[in-house]
Amino acid sequence: MEINYPKGMKWTKQRKALYQILYEATEPLSALQLYALVQQKEQENYALSTIYRILAAFEEQNLVNKNAWMGEDTYCYELNRGGHTHYAVCLDCHKRIPLEHCPFAHLHLEEETEDFTITSHKIELYGYCKACKVQHTSDGKTP
Numbered sequence: 001m002e003i004n005y006p007k008g009m010k011w012t013k014q015r016k017a018l019y020q021i022l023y024e025a026t027e028p029l030s031a032l033q034l035y036a037l038v039q040q041k042e043q044e045n046y047a048l049s050t051i052y053r054i055l056a057a058f059e060e061q062n063l064v065n066k067n068a069w070m071g072e073d074t075y076c077y078e079l080n081r082g083g084h085t086h087y088a089v090c091l092d093c094h095k096r097i098p099l100e101h102c103p104f105a106h107l108h109l110e111e112e113t114e115d116f117t118i119t120s121h122k123i124e125l126y127g128y129c130k131a132c133k134v135q136h137t138s139d140g141k142t143p
């Protein structure tokens, strides 16, 4: 896969590998998940501290967004692709499903009011994914 690595950073092999994983990811990943993926991909042993260091460098360059999910103290990282994505989180399997559209788009939130300038927003939706919903309706209760 051909990736254009952003300028302003020295692209070591490790940084490239991590960037590529973030690039291909369809949902935000924690440092531990990235750590596992990068080792699997590169067939090499990385130090977890290396992953954190690279992520910090990415963050500094504004290449990634770092977010903690409600009720969790783990940070997840995703590539900063310019726009923004909201996710629906399944309460059962904790799968995160990206929403195609911003539910707030019609509200024109990124606007200026007299007292406040809104530059961004964040929402999380909770519920059950398709697979878990079936379980919930068939036995009527959570196991």
Ligand SMILES: [Zn+2]
Binding pocket: 090, 091, 092, 093, 094, 095, 128, 129, 130, 131, 132, 133
């Ligand atoms: Zn689910």
Ligand SMILES: [Zn+2]
Binding pocket: 084, 086, 102, 103, 104, 105, 121
């Ligand atoms: Zn939005």
